Amino acid sequence: MNAMDANFWLQKWQRGEIGFHESVVNPLLVAHVDKLRVPQGGRWLLPLCGKTLDIGWLLARGYRVVGVELSxxxxxxLFAELGMAPQITALGALRHYQASNIDIFNGDIFALTPAQLGPVSAVYDRAALVALPAALRQRYAAQVRTLSNTAPQLLVTYEYxxxxxxxxxxxxxxEEVARLYADAYVLDVVAHQETSAAPNGRPAAVEVARYLKPIEG
Ligand SMILES: C[S@@+](CC[C@H](N)C(=O)[O-])C[C@H]1O[C@@H](n2cnc3c(N)ncnc32)[C@H](O)[C@@H]1O
Incomplete structure:
Protein backbone atom coordinates (compact mmCIF):
# COMPACT_ATOMS: atom_id res chain seq x y z
CA MET A 1 0.00 0.00 0.00
CA ASN A 2 1.21 3.55 -0.53
CA ALA A 3 2.50 5.83 2.20
CA MET A 4 -0.59 8.03 2.08
CA ASP A 5 -2.93 5.13 2.80
CA ALA A 6 -0.62 3.91 5.56
CA ASN A 7 -0.36 7.36 7.17
CA PHE A 8 -4.13 7.66 7.23
CA TRP A 9 -4.35 4.66 9.60
CA LEU A 10 -1.24 5.42 11.61
CA GLN A 11 -2.64 8.89 12.34
CA LYS A 12 -6.02 7.46 13.31
CA TRP A 13 -4.33 5.38 15.99
CA GLN A 14 -2.09 8.26 17.10
CA ARG A 15 -5.10 10.54 17.50
CA GLY A 16 -7.25 7.89 19.14
CA GLU A 17 -9.84 8.16 16.36
CA ILE A 18 -10.77 4.49 16.54
CA GLY A 19 -14.54 4.53 16.27
CA PHE A 20 -14.33 1.18 14.48
CA HIS A 21 -13.06 -0.49 17.66
CA GLU A 22 -15.87 -2.30 19.41
CA SER A 23 -16.24 -2.45 23.18
CA VAL A 24 -17.80 -5.91 23.04
CA VAL A 25 -16.94 -9.09 21.19
CA ASN A 26 -18.58 -8.97 17.77
CA PRO A 27 -21.99 -10.69 18.01
CA LEU A 28 -21.75 -11.98 14.43
CA LEU A 29 -18.53 -13.80 15.26
CA VAL A 30 -20.10 -15.33 18.36
CA ALA A 31 -23.22 -16.36 16.43
CA HIS A 32 -21.49 -17.84 13.39
CA VAL A 33 -18.04 -19.03 14.46
CA ASP A 34 -19.09 -22.68 14.63
CA LYS A 35 -20.28 -22.71 11.00
CA LEU A 36 -16.66 -22.76 9.90
CA ARG A 37 -16.01 -25.99 11.84
CA VAL A 38 -12.53 -25.01 12.92
CA PRO A 39 -11.18 -27.65 15.32
CA GLN A 40 -9.82 -26.78 18.76
CA GLY A 41 -6.31 -25.42 18.31
CA GLY A 42 -7.12 -24.28 14.77
CA ARG A 43 -5.53 -21.02 13.70
CA TRP A 44 -7.66 -18.01 12.79
CA LEU A 45 -6.25 -15.27 10.56
CA LEU A 46 -7.53 -11.79 11.34
CA PRO A 47 -6.31 -9.43 8.61
CA LEU A 48 -6.12 -5.75 9.61
CA CYS A 49 -6.91 -6.76 13.18
CA GLY A 50 -6.48 -3.56 15.17
CA LYS A 51 -6.81 -4.45 18.85
CA THR A 52 -10.14 -6.17 18.55
CA LEU A 53 -11.58 -7.97 21.59
CA ASP A 54 -12.46 -10.79 19.20
CA ILE A 55 -8.84 -11.99 19.47
CA GLY A 56 -9.07 -12.59 23.23
CA TRP A 57 -12.42 -14.28 22.74
CA LEU A 58 -11.02 -16.69 20.11
CA LEU A 59 -8.04 -17.48 22.36
CA ALA A 60 -10.37 -18.19 25.28
CA ARG A 61 -12.30 -20.62 23.06
CA GLY A 62 -9.14 -22.66 22.53
CA TYR A 63 -8.17 -21.37 19.11
CA ARG A 64 -4.87 -19.93 17.99
CA VAL A 65 -4.84 -16.50 16.36
CA VAL A 66 -2.66 -14.80 13.80
CA GLY A 67 -3.25 -11.13 13.05
CA VAL A 68 -1.79 -8.49 10.78
CA GLU A 69 -1.89 -4.84 11.77
CA LEU A 70 -0.13 -1.76 10.42
CA SER A 71 -0.08 0.29 13.61
CA LEU A 78 -3.63 -5.30 22.05
CA PHE A 79 -0.99 -7.20 24.02
CA ALA A 80 -1.27 -4.87 27.01
CA GLU A 81 -5.03 -5.41 27.10
CA LEU A 82 -4.56 -9.18 26.77
CA GLY A 83 -2.10 -9.01 29.67
CA MET A 84 0.56 -10.71 27.55
CA ALA A 85 4.24 -9.84 27.12
CA PRO A 86 5.11 -10.86 23.54
CA GLN A 87 8.50 -11.72 22.12
CA ILE A 88 9.25 -9.28 19.32
CA THR A 89 11.45 -10.07 16.34
CA ALA A 90 12.22 -8.08 13.20
CA LEU A 91 11.03 -9.76 10.02
CA GLY A 92 12.06 -7.75 6.98
CA ALA A 93 9.72 -4.77 6.78
CA LEU A 94 7.52 -6.23 9.53
CA ARG A 95 7.79 -7.00 13.22
CA HIS A 96 6.60 -10.32 14.58
CA TYR A 97 4.96 -10.26 18.03
CA GLN A 98 4.59 -13.69 19.53
CA ALA A 99 3.03 -15.01 22.72
CA SER A 100 1.17 -18.15 23.73
CA ASN A 101 -1.12 -19.20 20.83
CA ILE A 102 -0.89 -15.77 19.20
CA ASP A 103 1.21 -14.22 16.46
CA ILE A 104 0.71 -10.66 15.34
CA PHE A 105 2.58 -9.24 12.36
CA ASN A 106 3.01 -5.51 12.67
CA GLY A 107 3.25 -4.01 9.20
CA ASP A 108 1.64 -3.93 5.78
CA ILE A 109 -0.35 -7.07 4.95
CA PHE A 110 0.92 -6.80 1.36
CA ALA A 111 4.50 -7.26 2.62
CA LEU A 112 3.72 -10.58 4.32
CA THR A 113 4.32 -14.00 2.74
CA PRO A 114 2.47 -17.29 3.43
CA ALA A 115 5.74 -18.81 4.69
CA GLN A 116 6.14 -16.04 7.27
CA LEU A 117 2.49 -16.27 8.30
CA GLY A 118 2.33 -20.04 8.65
CA PRO A 119 -0.72 -22.29 8.30
CA VAL A 120 -4.23 -20.85 8.61
CA SER A 121 -7.44 -22.79 9.38
CA ALA A 122 -9.93 -19.97 8.79
CA VAL A 123 -10.16 -16.23 8.16
CA TYR A 124 -12.27 -13.70 10.07
CA ASP A 125 -12.58 -10.38 8.24
CA ARG A 126 -14.41 -7.72 10.19
CA ALA A 127 -13.80 -4.10 9.17
CA ALA A 128 -10.83 -5.14 7.02
CA LEU A 129 -12.06 -5.46 3.40
CA VAL A 130 -14.42 -2.53 4.01
CA ALA A 131 -11.56 -0.45 5.43
CA LEU A 132 -9.80 -0.36 2.07
CA PRO A 133 -10.55 1.87 -0.93
CA ALA A 134 -12.02 0.21 -4.02
CA ALA A 135 -8.72 0.30 -5.88
CA LEU A 136 -7.03 -1.86 -3.22
CA ARG A 137 -9.78 -4.39 -2.53
CA GLN A 138 -9.04 -6.75 -5.42
CA ARG A 139 -5.41 -6.93 -4.38
CA TYR A 140 -6.37 -7.38 -0.74
CA ALA A 141 -8.78 -10.25 -1.49
CA ALA A 142 -6.12 -11.99 -3.57
CA GLN A 143 -3.58 -11.53 -0.77
CA VAL A 144 -5.96 -12.96 1.85
CA ARG A 145 -6.54 -15.97 -0.38
CA THR A 146 -2.81 -16.43 -0.90
CA LEU A 147 -1.99 -16.04 2.78
CA SER A 148 -4.73 -18.41 3.92
CA ASN A 149 -4.50 -20.91 1.04
CA THR A 150 -8.20 -20.17 0.40
CA ALA A 151 -9.27 -21.18 3.90
CA PRO A 152 -12.93 -20.82 4.92
CA GLN A 153 -13.81 -17.26 5.79
CA LEU A 154 -16.32 -15.32 7.89
CA LEU A 155 -16.64 -11.96 6.16
CA VAL A 156 -18.53 -8.97 7.57
CA THR A 157 -19.32 -6.09 5.21
CA TYR A 158 -21.48 -2.98 5.11
CA GLU A 159 -23.77 -1.82 2.35
CA TYR A 160 -25.04 1.72 2.06
CA GLU A 175 -21.76 -7.95 -6.65
CA GLU A 176 -18.35 -6.85 -5.49
CA VAL A 177 -18.04 -9.66 -2.92
CA ALA A 178 -18.93 -12.09 -5.71
CA ARG A 179 -16.36 -10.52 -8.03
CA LEU A 180 -13.68 -10.86 -5.35
CA TYR A 181 -14.44 -14.31 -4.03
CA ALA A 182 -17.08 -16.29 -5.97
CA ASP A 183 -14.56 -18.07 -8.18
CA ALA A 184 -13.13 -19.86 -5.13
CA TYR A 185 -15.91 -19.90 -2.54
CA VAL A 186 -19.60 -20.59 -2.18
CA LEU A 187 -20.95 -17.36 -0.64
CA ASP A 188 -23.54 -17.99 2.05
CA VAL A 189 -25.23 -14.95 3.64
CA VAL A 190 -25.62 -15.86 7.33
CA ALA A 191 -26.76 -12.44 8.58
CA HIS A 192 -28.27 -9.38 6.93
CA GLN A 193 -29.28 -6.67 9.35
CA GLU A 194 -29.76 -2.94 9.57
CA THR A 195 -27.05 -1.27 11.56
CA SER A 196 -26.24 2.14 12.90
CA ALA A 197 -22.85 0.95 14.04
CA ALA A 198 -20.79 1.45 10.93
CA PRO A 199 -21.32 4.71 9.11
CA ASN A 200 -22.41 6.85 12.08
CA GLY A 201 -26.02 5.91 11.53
CA ARG A 202 -26.26 7.99 8.33
CA PRO A 203 -27.10 6.91 5.73
CA ALA A 204 -28.93 3.77 6.75
CA ALA A 205 -26.62 0.81 6.39
CA VAL A 206 -26.96 -2.92 6.26
CA GLU A 207 -24.39 -5.18 7.86
CA VAL A 208 -23.93 -8.48 6.07
CA ALA A 209 -22.08 -11.54 7.33
CA ARG A 210 -21.09 -14.23 4.88
CA TYR A 211 -19.64 -17.66 5.32
CA LEU A 212 -17.24 -18.18 2.42
CA LYS A 213 -17.00 -21.90 1.93
CA PRO A 214 -14.14 -23.04 -0.31
CA ILE A 215 -15.31 -24.76 -3.48
CA GLU A 216 -14.10 -28.36 -3.32
CA GLY A 217 -11.42 -29.54 -5.70
C1 LIG B 1 -11.29 -0.27 10.45
S1 LIG B 1 -9.91 -0.88 11.35
C2 LIG B 1 -10.54 -2.48 11.88
C3 LIG B 1 -9.72 -3.13 12.94
C4 LIG B 1 -10.30 -4.47 13.43
N1 LIG B 1 -10.54 -5.42 12.35
C5 LIG B 1 -11.57 -4.25 14.21
O1 LIG B 1 -12.60 -4.80 13.84
O2 LIG B 1 -11.53 -3.53 15.23
C6 LIG B 1 -8.76 -1.30 10.04
C7 LIG B 1 -7.35 -1.58 10.56
O3 LIG B 1 -6.54 -1.99 9.48
C8 LIG B 1 -5.23 -1.47 9.68
N2 LIG B 1 -4.64 -1.47 8.32
C9 LIG B 1 -5.00 -0.66 7.29
N3 LIG B 1 -4.30 -0.98 6.19
C10 LIG B 1 -3.46 -2.02 6.53
C11 LIG B 1 -2.50 -2.77 5.82
N4 LIG B 1 -2.20 -2.53 4.52
N5 LIG B 1 -1.85 -3.76 6.48
C12 LIG B 1 -2.12 -4.02 7.78
N6 LIG B 1 -3.03 -3.32 8.51
C13 LIG B 1 -3.69 -2.33 7.89
C14 LIG B 1 -5.47 -0.13 10.32
O4 LIG B 1 -4.34 0.33 11.04
C15 LIG B 1 -6.67 -0.41 11.20
O5 LIG B 1 -6.29 -0.76 12.50
Missing part, protein backbone atom coordinates in the same frame (compact mmCIF):
# COMPACT_ATOMS: atom_id res chain seq x y z
CA UNK A 72 2.50 -0.52 16.28
CA UNK A 73 0.41 1.46 18.77
CA UNK A 74 -2.53 -0.86 18.11
CA UNK A 75 -0.41 -4.00 18.44
CA UNK A 76 1.12 -2.87 21.72
CA UNK A 77 -2.30 -1.90 23.09
CA UNK A 161 -25.35 4.49 -0.51
CA UNK A 162 -21.73 5.44 -1.11
CA UNK A 163 -22.79 8.65 -2.87
CA UNK A 164 -24.14 9.96 0.45
CA UNK A 165 -21.03 9.40 2.47
CA UNK A 166 -17.33 8.79 1.98
CA UNK A 167 -15.73 5.77 3.66
CA UNK A 168 -14.15 4.13 5.45
CA UNK A 169 -15.90 1.93 6.17
CA UNK A 170 -16.70 1.62 2.49
CA UNK A 171 -19.83 0.06 1.11
CA UNK A 172 -19.01 -3.30 -0.45
CA UNK A 173 -22.07 -4.79 -2.11
CA UNK A 174 -22.95 -8.36 -3.06
Missing amino acids: QLAVEA DQSLRAGPPFSVNA
Whole structure:
Protein backbone atom coordinates (compact mmCIF):
# COMPACT_ATOMS: atom_id res chain seq x y z
CA MET A 1 0.00 0.00 0.00
CA ASN A 2 1.21 3.55 -0.53
CA ALA A 3 2.50 5.83 2.20
CA MET A 4 -0.59 8.03 2.08
CA ASP A 5 -2.93 5.13 2.80
CA ALA A 6 -0.62 3.91 5.56
CA ASN A 7 -0.36 7.36 7.17
CA PHE A 8 -4.13 7.66 7.23
CA TRP A 9 -4.35 4.66 9.60
CA LEU A 10 -1.24 5.42 11.61
CA GLN A 11 -2.64 8.89 12.34
CA LYS A 12 -6.02 7.46 13.31
CA TRP A 13 -4.33 5.38 15.99
CA GLN A 14 -2.09 8.26 17.10
CA ARG A 15 -5.10 10.54 17.50
CA GLY A 16 -7.25 7.89 19.14
CA GLU A 17 -9.84 8.16 16.36
CA ILE A 18 -10.77 4.49 16.54
CA GLY A 19 -14.54 4.53 16.27
CA PHE A 20 -14.33 1.18 14.48
CA HIS A 21 -13.06 -0.49 17.66
CA GLU A 22 -15.87 -2.30 19.41
CA SER A 23 -16.24 -2.45 23.18
CA VAL A 24 -17.80 -5.91 23.04
CA VAL A 25 -16.94 -9.09 21.19
CA ASN A 26 -18.58 -8.97 17.77
CA PRO A 27 -21.99 -10.69 18.01
CA LEU A 28 -21.75 -11.98 14.43
CA LEU A 29 -18.53 -13.80 15.26
CA VAL A 30 -20.10 -15.33 18.36
CA ALA A 31 -23.22 -16.36 16.43
CA HIS A 32 -21.49 -17.84 13.39
CA VAL A 33 -18.04 -19.03 14.46
CA ASP A 34 -19.09 -22.68 14.63
CA LYS A 35 -20.28 -22.71 11.00
CA LEU A 36 -16.66 -22.76 9.90
CA ARG A 37 -16.01 -25.99 11.84
CA VAL A 38 -12.53 -25.01 12.92
CA PRO A 39 -11.18 -27.65 15.32
CA GLN A 40 -9.82 -26.78 18.76
CA GLY A 41 -6.31 -25.42 18.31
CA GLY A 42 -7.12 -24.28 14.77
CA ARG A 43 -5.53 -21.02 13.70
CA TRP A 44 -7.66 -18.01 12.79
CA LEU A 45 -6.25 -15.27 10.56
CA LEU A 46 -7.53 -11.79 11.34
CA PRO A 47 -6.31 -9.43 8.61
CA LEU A 48 -6.12 -5.75 9.61
CA CYS A 49 -6.91 -6.76 13.18
CA GLY A 50 -6.48 -3.56 15.17
CA LYS A 51 -6.81 -4.45 18.85
CA THR A 52 -10.14 -6.17 18.55
CA LEU A 53 -11.58 -7.97 21.59
CA ASP A 54 -12.46 -10.79 19.20
CA ILE A 55 -8.84 -11.99 19.47
CA GLY A 56 -9.07 -12.59 23.23
CA TRP A 57 -12.42 -14.28 22.74
CA LEU A 58 -11.02 -16.69 20.11
CA LEU A 59 -8.04 -17.48 22.36
CA ALA A 60 -10.37 -18.19 25.28
CA ARG A 61 -12.30 -20.62 23.06
CA GLY A 62 -9.14 -22.66 22.53
CA TYR A 63 -8.17 -21.37 19.11
CA ARG A 64 -4.87 -19.93 17.99
CA VAL A 65 -4.84 -16.50 16.36
CA VAL A 66 -2.66 -14.80 13.80
CA GLY A 67 -3.25 -11.13 13.05
CA VAL A 68 -1.79 -8.49 10.78
CA GLU A 69 -1.89 -4.84 11.77
CA LEU A 70 -0.13 -1.76 10.42
CA SER A 71 -0.08 0.29 13.61
CA GLN A 72 2.50 -0.52 16.28
CA LEU A 73 0.41 1.46 18.77
CA ALA A 74 -2.53 -0.86 18.11
CA VAL A 75 -0.41 -4.00 18.44
CA GLU A 76 1.12 -2.87 21.72
CA ALA A 77 -2.30 -1.90 23.09
CA LEU A 78 -3.63 -5.30 22.05
CA PHE A 79 -0.99 -7.20 24.02
CA ALA A 80 -1.27 -4.87 27.01
CA GLU A 81 -5.03 -5.41 27.10
CA LEU A 82 -4.56 -9.18 26.77
CA GLY A 83 -2.10 -9.01 29.67
CA MET A 84 0.56 -10.71 27.55
CA ALA A 85 4.24 -9.84 27.12
CA PRO A 86 5.11 -10.86 23.54
CA GLN A 87 8.50 -11.72 22.12
CA ILE A 88 9.25 -9.28 19.32
CA THR A 89 11.45 -10.07 16.34
CA ALA A 90 12.22 -8.08 13.20
CA LEU A 91 11.03 -9.76 10.02
CA GLY A 92 12.06 -7.75 6.98
CA ALA A 93 9.72 -4.77 6.78
CA LEU A 94 7.52 -6.23 9.53
CA ARG A 95 7.79 -7.00 13.22
CA HIS A 96 6.60 -10.32 14.58
CA TYR A 97 4.96 -10.26 18.03
CA GLN A 98 4.59 -13.69 19.53
CA ALA A 99 3.03 -15.01 22.72
CA SER A 100 1.17 -18.15 23.73
CA ASN A 101 -1.12 -19.20 20.83
CA ILE A 102 -0.89 -15.77 19.20
CA ASP A 103 1.21 -14.22 16.46
CA ILE A 104 0.71 -10.66 15.34
CA PHE A 105 2.58 -9.24 12.36
CA ASN A 106 3.01 -5.51 12.67
CA GLY A 107 3.25 -4.01 9.20
CA ASP A 108 1.64 -3.93 5.78
CA ILE A 109 -0.35 -7.07 4.95
CA PHE A 110 0.92 -6.80 1.36
CA ALA A 111 4.50 -7.26 2.62
CA LEU A 112 3.72 -10.58 4.32
CA THR A 113 4.32 -14.00 2.74
CA PRO A 114 2.47 -17.29 3.43
CA ALA A 115 5.74 -18.81 4.69
CA GLN A 116 6.14 -16.04 7.27
CA LEU A 117 2.49 -16.27 8.30
CA GLY A 118 2.33 -20.04 8.65
CA PRO A 119 -0.72 -22.29 8.30
CA VAL A 120 -4.23 -20.85 8.61
CA SER A 121 -7.44 -22.79 9.38
CA ALA A 122 -9.93 -19.97 8.79
CA VAL A 123 -10.16 -16.23 8.16
CA TYR A 124 -12.27 -13.70 10.07
CA ASP A 125 -12.58 -10.38 8.24
CA ARG A 126 -14.41 -7.72 10.19
CA ALA A 127 -13.80 -4.10 9.17
CA ALA A 128 -10.83 -5.14 7.02
CA LEU A 129 -12.06 -5.46 3.40
CA VAL A 130 -14.42 -2.53 4.01
CA ALA A 131 -11.56 -0.45 5.43
CA LEU A 132 -9.80 -0.36 2.07
CA PRO A 133 -10.55 1.87 -0.93
CA ALA A 134 -12.02 0.21 -4.02
CA ALA A 135 -8.72 0.30 -5.88
CA LEU A 136 -7.03 -1.86 -3.22
CA ARG A 137 -9.78 -4.39 -2.53
CA GLN A 138 -9.04 -6.75 -5.42
CA ARG A 139 -5.41 -6.93 -4.38
CA TYR A 140 -6.37 -7.38 -0.74
CA ALA A 141 -8.78 -10.25 -1.49
CA ALA A 142 -6.12 -11.99 -3.57
CA GLN A 143 -3.58 -11.53 -0.77
CA VAL A 144 -5.96 -12.96 1.85
CA ARG A 145 -6.54 -15.97 -0.38
CA THR A 146 -2.81 -16.43 -0.90
CA LEU A 147 -1.99 -16.04 2.78
CA SER A 148 -4.73 -18.41 3.92
CA ASN A 149 -4.50 -20.91 1.04
CA THR A 150 -8.20 -20.17 0.40
CA ALA A 151 -9.27 -21.18 3.90
CA PRO A 152 -12.93 -20.82 4.92
CA GLN A 153 -13.81 -17.26 5.79
CA LEU A 154 -16.32 -15.32 7.89
CA LEU A 155 -16.64 -11.96 6.16
CA VAL A 156 -18.53 -8.97 7.57
CA THR A 157 -19.32 -6.09 5.21
CA TYR A 158 -21.48 -2.98 5.11
CA GLU A 159 -23.77 -1.82 2.35
CA TYR A 160 -25.04 1.72 2.06
CA ASP A 161 -25.35 4.49 -0.51
CA GLN A 162 -21.73 5.44 -1.11
CA SER A 163 -22.79 8.65 -2.87
CA LEU A 164 -24.14 9.96 0.45
CA ARG A 165 -21.03 9.40 2.47
CA ALA A 166 -17.33 8.79 1.98
CA GLY A 167 -15.73 5.77 3.66
CA PRO A 168 -14.15 4.13 5.45
CA PRO A 169 -15.90 1.93 6.17
CA PHE A 170 -16.70 1.62 2.49
CA SER A 171 -19.83 0.06 1.11
CA VAL A 172 -19.01 -3.30 -0.45
CA ASN A 173 -22.07 -4.79 -2.11
CA ALA A 174 -22.95 -8.36 -3.06
CA GLU A 175 -21.76 -7.95 -6.65
CA GLU A 176 -18.35 -6.85 -5.49
CA VAL A 177 -18.04 -9.66 -2.92
CA ALA A 178 -18.93 -12.09 -5.71
CA ARG A 179 -16.36 -10.52 -8.03
CA LEU A 180 -13.68 -10.86 -5.35
CA TYR A 181 -14.44 -14.31 -4.03
CA ALA A 182 -17.08 -16.29 -5.97
CA ASP A 183 -14.56 -18.07 -8.18
CA ALA A 184 -13.13 -19.86 -5.13
CA TYR A 185 -15.91 -19.90 -2.54
CA VAL A 186 -19.60 -20.59 -2.18
CA LEU A 187 -20.95 -17.36 -0.64
CA ASP A 188 -23.54 -17.99 2.05
CA VAL A 189 -25.23 -14.95 3.64
CA VAL A 190 -25.62 -15.86 7.33
CA ALA A 191 -26.76 -12.44 8.58
CA HIS A 192 -28.27 -9.38 6.93
CA GLN A 193 -29.28 -6.67 9.35
CA GLU A 194 -29.76 -2.94 9.57
CA THR A 195 -27.05 -1.27 11.56
CA SER A 196 -26.24 2.14 12.90
CA ALA A 197 -22.85 0.95 14.04
CA ALA A 198 -20.79 1.45 10.93
CA PRO A 199 -21.32 4.71 9.11
CA ASN A 200 -22.41 6.85 12.08
CA GLY A 201 -26.02 5.91 11.53
CA ARG A 202 -26.26 7.99 8.33
CA PRO A 203 -27.10 6.91 5.73
CA ALA A 204 -28.93 3.77 6.75
CA ALA A 205 -26.62 0.81 6.39
CA VAL A 206 -26.96 -2.92 6.26
CA GLU A 207 -24.39 -5.18 7.86
CA VAL A 208 -23.93 -8.48 6.07
CA ALA A 209 -22.08 -11.54 7.33
CA ARG A 210 -21.09 -14.23 4.88
CA TYR A 211 -19.64 -17.66 5.32
CA LEU A 212 -17.24 -18.18 2.42
CA LYS A 213 -17.00 -21.90 1.93
CA PRO A 214 -14.14 -23.04 -0.31
CA ILE A 215 -15.31 -24.76 -3.48
CA GLU A 216 -14.10 -28.36 -3.32
CA GLY A 217 -11.42 -29.54 -5.70
C1 LIG B 1 -11.29 -0.27 10.45
S1 LIG B 1 -9.91 -0.88 11.35
C2 LIG B 1 -10.54 -2.48 11.88
C3 LIG B 1 -9.72 -3.13 12.94
C4 LIG B 1 -10.30 -4.47 13.43
N1 LIG B 1 -10.54 -5.42 12.35
C5 LIG B 1 -11.57 -4.25 14.21
O1 LIG B 1 -12.60 -4.80 13.84
O2 LIG B 1 -11.53 -3.53 15.23
C6 LIG B 1 -8.76 -1.30 10.04
C7 LIG B 1 -7.35 -1.58 10.56
O3 LIG B 1 -6.54 -1.99 9.48
C8 LIG B 1 -5.23 -1.47 9.68
N2 LIG B 1 -4.64 -1.47 8.32
C9 LIG B 1 -5.00 -0.66 7.29
N3 LIG B 1 -4.30 -0.98 6.19
C10 LIG B 1 -3.46 -2.02 6.53
C11 LIG B 1 -2.50 -2.77 5.82
N4 LIG B 1 -2.20 -2.53 4.52
N5 LIG B 1 -1.85 -3.76 6.48
C12 LIG B 1 -2.12 -4.02 7.78
N6 LIG B 1 -3.03 -3.32 8.51
C13 LIG B 1 -3.69 -2.33 7.89
C14 LIG B 1 -5.47 -0.13 10.32
O4 LIG B 1 -4.34 0.33 11.04
C15 LIG B 1 -6.67 -0.41 11.20
O5 LIG B 1 -6.29 -0.76 12.50
